[in-house]
Amino acid sequence: MPTPTSSRPAVTARLREQVRTGYWTRLVPVLALLAVATHVPSFLRPVWSPDEGYLATQARMLADGGVLYDTVVDRKPPLLPWLYQACFALFGSGSLWPLRSLAIVAHLATAVLLASVARGRWGNRAGGAAGVLYLLLSIGLSPEDTQAATFEVFMLPAMVAAFRYAERRRWLAAGIAVALCSLTKQTGGAVLLPVLWMLLQDARRRGVRWPPVLAAIGFGFALPIALVALILTKPKGFLFWVVTGSGDYASLGGAWLQMTGRALGNSAILLAAGLGFVVPIGYRLWLRRGRRAVPGAGEEHGSTTDLWVWLLSSAVAVSVGFHFFGHYYLQLMPPLVLLGVGAVSTSAVRWRPVLTYSAVACTFFWGLAVFWPGQKLTQTTEVATAVAKQTTPKDTVLVWGMHPELYWLADRRPASRYLTAGFLTNFSGGKDGQKVGEQYSVSEAWQTFDEELAAKGLPEIVVDDSGTAPYQPLLIPRIESLLDTHYEVVGVTGDTVIYRLKKK
Template sequence: MSQSSVERHAPDAPGAPDVPGQGEPWFPSVRPATVTDTTGRTAAIPAFWTRLFPVLVLVTALTRLPSFSRALWNPDEGFLATQARQLADGGVLYDTVVDRKPPLVPWLYQGALGLFGDQSLWPVRVAALVAVVVGAGLAASIAHRRWGERAAWYAGICYVLLSVGLVPEDTQAATFEVFMLPWTVAAIWCAERARWTGAGLALAGAVLSKQTGGAVLLPILLLWWQARAGWGAFARLGAGALLPVAGAALAFGPGRFLYWIATGSGSYLSADGAGFRPLLRALGGIGLLTLAFLPLLIALLSVVRSRTRGRRLPAAADLWLWLAASLAATTVGLQFFGHYFLQLVPALALLGAAALHEAGARVATAALTATAFLTCAFVGWGFAADRAELDHAHRVADTVRAYTGRHDPVLLWGMHPEGYWLAGRTPASRYLTAGFLTNFSGGRDGAMVGEKYAMAGAWSHFRHELRHRPPELIVDDSRDKNYGAERMPTLWRHLRGHYEKVATIDGSDFYLRADDARH
């Protein structure tokens, strides 16, 4: 077998150095499994992968069981599911279907629900499970290259366990961060192997999944600098990262693309008017993830502070930088929603694996056992999580169906676009939440909420939609929050002039188009 067929690495031994430019480690004492590559040659697979991969799949499936226990977990899932239907019906992203996020995850939803049906979100829940397994596998591969087989097991399993260490609606939902993370891990995986074009492409995948995925660029650049890879490698990295993003911009129109994913969110990316709520969310998110990581944190601190028996954390400057950059990314917009903190998981898992590798088998077993018990608590929380908002959304959807026909356009004035998907009704506006038109988000209680804080030009588009495709039913789902319809002069005048209030359900007001307005 040629050296090109199987890239070899030094066996796992204390202090064994990595061999620059070589691939995954394998161990002479273990017979490798084999596969046939595309050229017909036989390539070796380390036997430990045939043991580790099924375990990662099993543990991921168990930790994500709550994901399949309810129709929806949060408004982001409802937003994406509604978007998928609009795109399938001929909608155009960033035009007739809009969002502040890049296109990869909306496309994923469109493709998955188009293939398997859009009455349930199980296809994207399975895709989220696969994304976690891929991320965990890549993290294990990074640890395997750096510290050996035992560390690979630690990294992969820690990745899976930590991925559910937040509020269930943030971890069990199939949303942006879940699909962004494997790209970020792939970027580090490629960079440490001097595959700079691949690192750039993975970086682009992360950014096109969610903008904050770009934080992984900092540890990539550190790896490039440490490797003294030169400007040619930097050019390949840059080309791999920029060309896919530039291609997406050209496909949608550079100005429109830039507006929706960056420049159009100026007022939204602010905590003004939210009081202490963002700070409390930040403390809650960091606190929960710290709790999930606590046994590993104790081991990590023990190794970092130890100066006896030669115990020291292996060199991991890029991982610390990755953790710091990811933490900085959670501060963008100063909203601190819980799912933002998922971005810390890969770096934490790898740092935890490094600590367990140095701490010894007994400490590692205790730390992993404690982490697993904590994970069981988070999984149990997932099954017991409050369903009040979902139940409310179902009641709203049932009422919408009672007052409208299948093809009637509907406007849900609120922050819960899942009502469109649950009701099976078409949105009357490209703005699926009132946030685009009021700047409401993150619990703002007065300041910076209102028509004048909307995205530029939004109310002009909205008035045009109300005139040319009037909704059969308008639901004010604000429920006494400060973006209610009566506080928006343009919408309130339109309601009073053309609609009649027909019902109030759980504080949500339903306005049916008046008979004279139909003629």
């Protein structure tokens, strides 16, 4: 009879062999290297998008004692602002490299979860392909949308986890994952639709009593949200800013031609980036429509209806608000990749052309990110440098525009909790002059704005970054009066005007 001591070398040898030949121990390092390689360009710029600038400025305000959904406001849930704040506390607030690194981890987690889903349905090869194809596709939009550490990137792991948990009938965990997804960005909650679809199908096929399971999903979903809304933030502020306060922002009014063009343009870019597996999806649908046998069929999970429900729910989420920004389309990638992997796995299409095309497309978008024009960033940096030179760290600044990264780049405190002019005018990307103005502001925003200036004093610098937008000072009487009465022009960079408080 072998002693415990004598059996240790055998156990160690088995562990080493498992590590050497194990599926995940071989796949995950490959996916990790690919995740880093595809997102290396994210480190080439201090800031990629206004969302990053907004989050960075929010984090500094929170670190200085600001209160979320009170003296620090946004229309987004709290998890990502808190993550930014935590990273700044650990690594300093002068660079976004910690967030970019965590974004790569989020992409890797998404790829691993997708590999798990695909492996369970179509085998080992499909699992590896799903992880690789997702990472190749993950930069298949404008670099400003895919290389930034923003809401959609950090939403994806919880979204895919919710689907995976539902697939395994771990309903409580699925509900919690949906909640975490929603607390990163509201539209992430759309994954609840495929979760409920799988519950109904499970009840129909296996005779499971669905009310207790639905209660488990509901409890898992409600508990984290209740914790955040009732304990970690102010309930009234959370309800307004996250749930009820975005009606005008998400309205139908706006430049329809511009919004339609953006929707079609970003859709076309994403489809072009994923054409390698979009074509097999179409081929499989054609075979089914013609009632033909699908070569290679016979997988355990023959139906992909749940994936189509997931893709449809994601498309609805992308369309909410009718803005169609490129980064919204990241939400479509996971179900699209799985549908493509399933189509290839159950048809006569070979993997080599699919992976080759995806690699070529990824290389193109990678090069695009490396050589992406930086004129606007250069101008913003010049303005931020000028603001920093003309102020002290004790001074406050007001940026009248839609580029809150100016606060972060200049390292100066905002004069107001409203970090963009959108809160005071209802302007947002894609809107024309309709429903933009003082009368369309967030409820009581101007009263709060006046109280802030009265309490803190007028900002030392006002940066007018509005250009010819429908909220330029000439069209907003309160801002025009403020500038005419108290400020003088001290600099102009491009279409940005810098005002300084007049000396008494």
